[in-house]
Amino acid sequence: MKAAPFDYVRVSSIDEACQALADGGEDARVIAGGQTLIPLMAMRLARPALLIDINDVKELSGIAVDSDHLVIKARTRQADTLSSEIVQEKLPLLADALSHVGHTQTRNRGTVGGSLVNADPSAEIPLIAQTLGAIIVARSTRGERTIAAGDFFDSAMSTTLAPDECLTEVHFPIWSPENTGFGFHEVSIRDSDFALAVAAAQTTLDAGGNVQKLAVAICGATPAALKLTDIEEALIGTDLNDDIIKVACAKIDDLIDPQSDVHADAAYRGRVAKVMARRAISDARDGAKGDLV
Amino acid sequence: MSEHKITLTVNGREMSGYAEARVTLVDFLRDVLGQTGTHIGCEHGVCGACSVVLDGKPVRSCLMYAVMADGHEITTVEGLEGPEGELSPLQDAFWENHAMQCGYCTPGMLIATHTLLQENPYPDEAEIREAIGGNLCRCTGYQQIVEAVQMTAKKIREAS
Amino acid sequence: MDDTTASQEFRYITKKRRVTEDRRFITGRGHFAADYNFPGLLHVAMVTSPYACAEIKGIDATAALALPGVRYVLTGAELFENINPLLSGLDLPNVKRIPLAHERARYAGEWVAAVVAESRHIAEDAVELVEVDYNPIDFVIDPEEAMQSDAPLVHPQHGSNILCDKTWVWGDVDDDFASAPHNLSFRAKWSRNSTVPIETFVVTAKWDEGKDVLDVWASIQMPKYPEQIARALSLPVNAVNVHFDVDVGGSYGLKRGIRQTVIVSYLTCKLRAPVRFNEDRLENMSGGEMHGPDRIFDMDVAYNDDGVMHSLKIKATDDAGCYPGRAPLQLGKPVSAIVGPYRIKSASYNAISVTTNKTSQEAVRGFGQAPTNFAIETMVDKVARALGMNRDEVRRRNLIRADEFPYRIPSGSEYDSGDYHAVLDKLQDSAGWQELLAKRDALRAKGKLAGLGMSTCLEPSGGNSSFEPFLNPKNDTTTWMESCLIKVDMLGSITALMGTSTSGQGHETLLSAVIGEVLERDPDTIRGVHAESLGALPSNSPVGSRMAIMLGGAAAGAAEKIKKQLLEIAAHNFQLPVERLVYDGGDISVDGDPDKVMTWNTLVDIAHRNYHKMPLGSEPGLQAQHTWEVPTGGALPAEDGTVQMYPCYAFEAHIPLVTIDPDTGQVEILDYHMGHDCGTVLNPDIVRGMTFGGIAHGIGAALYEKFEYDEGGQHLSGSFMDYLLPSSHEIPHVEMIKHYTPSPLTTFGQKGSGESGYLGAPAAIASAVNDALAPLGKSIETLPMRVRDLEALINGQTE
Structure with missing residues (x-):
């Protein structure tokens, strides 16, 4: 399990990275944590001709609040994000999700941007980006652009990022904490396996306990994280009782077309996707109600 | 493909060697620097046998190319003993509790729990x-x- | 751990003592096979078959050989011309196995050609350049389909996919079934899985031109390894030197890399350079020796209203994969405990070994006993459920009683000793069986699926060869021995040699404790050494849970010989008969006159330097070897189909409490209690560790681990992403209690424990899961019980 040969360059600025990408052509790839890419290269399922190492790019690391968004730079380690007090305070859903990403050791290398770019169908960070409608910022020698999460995730392990673009940061909307709760549930075979189905939800209730705002997305049973817009809309204004949640989540059957693999068949994935969505939404409700009490 | 000169600080000592970019950190440590205490189990980031400390944090050395570690500090199982070769409290507790059998995963386990106890x-x-x-x-x-880690933690508690 | 019961009489064994080997492992100074490096070392990578079955019409290595750094490409055809086929466990003259596929590839992932290069990286680059011309042909994956007359033949020359189909009837099975008021039958499945070590198989061979010796460093655990290498390569065994001091990174039966060894040995002779094959995980999981028993049990049991079982019929259909190897023999060993720990008076056993287009099955911890125990325990639970009785009560009524030992079971094995009721009582008491039942019921009252499991199982230990002549009458091997050579050097320190490698069992620690015990010398001053094979001793290697018994017994025997020599020297110098002397800590004094003493150092000095003080005609120096045959071994199976298999029988009882998430099928183990009796425990930490590890293996087999194939014959579990080993999250804390019923057959009363835990845990987890499912009126008899299987069963998606 040795990678095919490749060239390597270490860059120290975003501009250098973009230039290297522009020069490197289709077979150039940015590497930061490498926790997904390196195993794929070891199995020769990925064979970039050039790796551009952005670990020294200081401007790609950091977490900050920008008015109503939390901005996480692409190369910020997952471990640093998980332990960040700002993240825990402003984006507890992301903090919860991050505790399910890999292990301590992979989180110490793995980055937030890397997870978004790799777009694994069961990855937690893309799911939260999709749930909350994050904005992704990418740069190339052609300039900078922003991409809504809904337009970013394409299919399994594939995004709409152009080959010469470098993801630089992701902006997560911050919700007002009042009467807001979140829920995150995933089913995996072992504790830290890639999830078979995952769901994330966040809701804000009005003073009467009815849904004012709701965000729900699932992954694992879908090629890419899927925002459940129809279900969100159907639940606005309701009191989110268990029956209402169950009826709404039944619609997931029509929205997804899960695949079978060695770990689970499609039918199982479909059933547990609904279970995860129900649990995530009801946890979000309970969290929000806790604020009301 | 050309080789890169790679210099690491391994267990406090600066060590250099040459390797292609595709050589993983664990292969470099073992084959180029002769530090065979770190083991290879799966080479795809699942088993943790190759765990080392990189700049104070435990990482998997099969999930990193050596060239990416150039200029960084590494601690391996060989670096856990004291300056006179005395066992660390954690190593001693692993021995006292027979926290291994074949010993193959042991370096990774020590690295993972050594860094746990530091934090x-x-x-x-x-x-x-x-x-x-x-x-x-x-x-x-x-x-x-x-049990070995619990014993070490207890000793730390008692000593403090 | 309560280890007081049996420990008073001993000085060193049975006591807490640090494990010698651990010192090198905690400091990164182990010496595993991949740690040995040699100038000019060449590396092998394998070209693997992408087809479940295909004719190999040609191999074009031109492009691969043109790559700089590539030294050779070895094919099956070349090996076929130049080596002897590898040994098979059965008498199957038309099934020839060589280490690389020759003419036909028989499973996806089979090694078709070996590329040799200056680095493993280059070898892998070159693998991609080897062009193999395949003609895919029909294959068969399902063992029951493989038995049909129109099935594609895995080995056409053999004429059938059935490698072995034998039936034994012990006692009046038909009468016992006819006279019993009840019988029930069911099918249980143990899926292809194994104990997968974290180290893959690694072997380096180097032809020493100065000595004309083939040196081999390998992560091996296999009987007669040097002999097998020599046979394959037509070398005298004294031209093969296996370095048994290589630390083996886990094996649990699996590290049987004779194919790999023959390949690198052939290559080192051919290329005149040291050659290594270090399997990567992909080569290891699909093409190596990682696959274990894959078995379907059809069970019938006859029983009374009161739950007493009278007779048992077992049909075991085992999928050996594409070559017979050791697989069929793993159907043989369970005959040693075919009725489990129960007083079942008759039994029949139909053992069928089938070949399919899958990776070959290899020896795994327990050698077929864990699957059999799972089937038997599932049967006992079903009897209890059918009668509405408690599972512990049905067991109590059937367990062999302490006063019945030695107990001969219908198939001929005599169980040495045990007190099964005492262990079960002790376990239920310490675990709080009633409290656990209450806890389960409280969980159920809250709407959870909760289940309490139970298994009571045997671990046959000590090993012997009986299953070989039993399944293959042309094989008349009855010898199953172990040796130890003790040398006391001129300055009085003790070195003990053993003739085998170790893979975590702590054999150096075993030797020093046992020899220290007999000679009353501090074990920390005694060194155990794994001799290289040219200097080694007769051995059958650490298989069959035998080394505490056999190596321990050999060491004790050799130490007794040393003691006898010392006493004879002292007797000669005191001019007194040996009976008048007292041996104490290595010093020898005259009984009743403690001032008349010869010290250890004096006696040793005489043995080495003062021949004039030695008894007339005695051997100078001080060393002794003891080689012994396994107790109760040495006989061929009887004409009536009965056979004495292993000598010693350890007992284990398990009680896990689990919950199942009904919506996802996820199983959580809340509590785990285990009672264990392996006789006298030589080193408590080692036995505890092996038992905990065995339970972890068992939990993996019960819930997670399976080598899966798709309908196209592709292996889907080729990496650690797809074959799921349980982590520290899945394995619970285990509360273990000990009981000590010594074996009358062994030196100190010890029994084996190398397979403990694994032999009862799968059955116990299955019992707990089925208890959780019982309120739904559902059950599952197939392992592993994966989340998707359980969820589908609970939610009515499957029958």
Whole structure:
């Protein structure tokens, strides 16, 4: 399990990275944590001709609040994000999700941007980006652009990022904490396996306990994280009782077309996707109600 | 493909060698620098046998190319002993509790729990199990490893 | 751990003592096979078959050989011309196995050609350049389909896919079934899985031109390894030197890399350079020795209203994969405990070994006993459920009683000793069986699926060869021995040699404790050494849970010989008969006159330097070897189909409490209690560790681990992403209690424990899961019980 040969360059600025990408052509790839890419290269399922190492790019690391968004730079380690007090305070859903990403050791290398770019169908960070409608910022020698999460995730392990673009940061909307709760549930075979189905939800209730705002997305049973817009809309204004949640989540059957693999068949994935969505939404409700009490 | 000159600080000593970019950190440590204490189990980031400390944090050395570690500090199992070759309290507790059988996963287990205790000297059982959750062992069922870490934590508590 | 019961009489064994080997492992100074490096070392990578079955019409290595750094490409055809086929466990003259596929590839992932290069990286680059012309042909994956007359033949020359189909009837099975008021039958499945070590198989061979010796460093655990290498390569065994001091990174039966060894040995002779094959995980999981028993049990049991079982019929259909190897023999060993720990008076056993287009099955911890125990325990639970009785009560009524030992079971094995009721009582007491039942019921009252499991199982230990002549009458091997050579050097320190490698069992620690015990010398001053094979001793290697018994017994025997020599020297110098002397800690004094003493150092000095003080005609120096045959071994199976298999029988009882998430099928183990009796425990930490590890293996087999194939014959579990080893999150804390019923057959009363835990845990987890499912009126008899299987069963998606 040795990678095919490749060239390597270490860059120290975003501009250098973009230039290297522009020069490197289709077979150039940015590497930061490498926790997904390196195993794929070891199995020769990925064979970039050039790796551009952005670990020294200081401007790609950091977490900050920008008015109503939390901005996480692409190369910020997952471990640093998980332990960040700002993240825990402003984006507890992301903090919860991050505790399910890999292990301590992979989180110490793995980055937030890397997870978004790799777009694994069961990855937690893309799911939260999709749930909350994050904005992704990418740069190339052609300039900078922003991409809504809904337009970013394409299919399994594939995004709409152009080959010469470098993801630089992701902006997560911050919700007002009042009467807001979140829920995150995933089913995996072992504790830290890639999830078979995952769901994330966040809701804000009005003073009467009815849904004012709701965000729900699932992954694992879908090629890419899927925002459940129809279900969100159907639940606005309701009191989110268990029956209402169950009826709404039944619609997931029509929205997804899960695949079978060695770990689970499609039918199982479909059933547990609904279970995860129900649990995530009801946890979000309970969290929000806790604020009301 | 050309070779890169790579210089690492391994267990406090600067060491250099040449390797292609595709050589992983664990292969470089073992084959180029002769530091064979770190083991290879799966080479795809699942088993944790190759765990080393990179700039103070435990990482998998099969999930990093050596060239990416150029200029960084590495601690391997060979670096856990004291300057006179005395066992660290953790190593001693691993021995006292027979926290291994074949010894193959042991370097990774030591690295994972060594860094755990640096960050959290008083871990409970759940925290210990979380810290070694990415390190697979097929001999022990993990119990004596957990016991060894608990014993070390107790000693740290008593000493403080 | 309560280890007081049996420990008073001993000085060193049975006591807490640090394990010698651990010192090198905690400091990164182990010496594993991949740690040995040699100038000019060449590396092998394998070209693997992408087809479940295909004719190999040609191999074009031109492009691969043109790559700089590539030294050779070895094919099956070349090996076929130049080596002898590898040994098979059965008498199957038309099934020839060589280490690389020759003419036909028989499973996806089979090694078709070996590329040799200056680095493993280059070898892998070159693998991609080897062009193999395949003609895919029909294959068969399902063992029951493989038995049909129109099935594609895995080995056409053999004429059938059935490698072995034998039936034994012990006692009046038909009468016992006819006279019993009840019988029930069911099918249980143990899926292809194994104990997968974290180290893959690694072997380096180097032809020493100065000595004309083939040196081999390998992570091996296999009987007669040097002999097998020599046979394959037509070398005298004294031209093969296996370095048994290589630390083996886990094996649990699996590390049987004779194919790999023959390949690198052939290559080192051919290329005149050291050659290594270090399997990567992909080569290891699909093409190596990782696959274990894959078995379907059809069970019938006849029983009374009161739960007493009278007779048992077992049909075991085992999928050996594409070559017979050791697989069929793993159907043989369970005959040693075919009725488990129960007083079942008759039994029949139909053992069928089938070949399919899958990776070959290899020896795994327990050698077929864990699957059999799972089937038997599932049967006992079903009897209890059918009668509405408690599972512990049905067991109590059937367990062999302490006063019945030695107990001969219908198939001929005599169980040495045990007190099964005492262990079960002790376990239920310490675990709080009633409290656990209450806890289960409280969980159920809250709407959870909760289940309490139970298994009571045997671990046959000590090993012997009986299953070989039993399944293959042309094989008349009855010898199953172990040796130890003790040398006391001129300055009085003790070195003990053993003739085998170790893979975590702590054999150096075993030797020093046992020899220290007999000679009353501090074990920390005694060195155990794994001799290289040219200097080694007769051995059958650490298989069959035998080394505490056999190596321990050999060491004790050799130490007794040393003691006898010392006493004779002292007797000669005191001019007194040996009976008048007292041996104490290595010093020898005259009984009743403690001032008349010859010290250890004096006696040793005489043995080495003062021949004039030695008894007339005695051997100078001080060393002794003891080689012994396994107790109760040495006989061929009887004409009536009965056979004495292993000598010693350890007992284990398990009680896990689990919950199942009904919506996801996820199983959580809340509590785990285990009672264990393996006789006298030589080193408590080692036995505990092996048992905990065995339970972890068992939990993996019960819930997670399976080598899966798709309908196209592709292996889907080729990496650690797809074959799921349980982590510290899945394995619970285990509360273990000990009981000590010594074996009358062994030196100190010890029994084996190398397979403990694994032999009862799968059955116990299955019992707990089925208890959780019982309120739904559902059950599952197939392992592993994966989340998707359980969820589908609970939610009515499957029958």
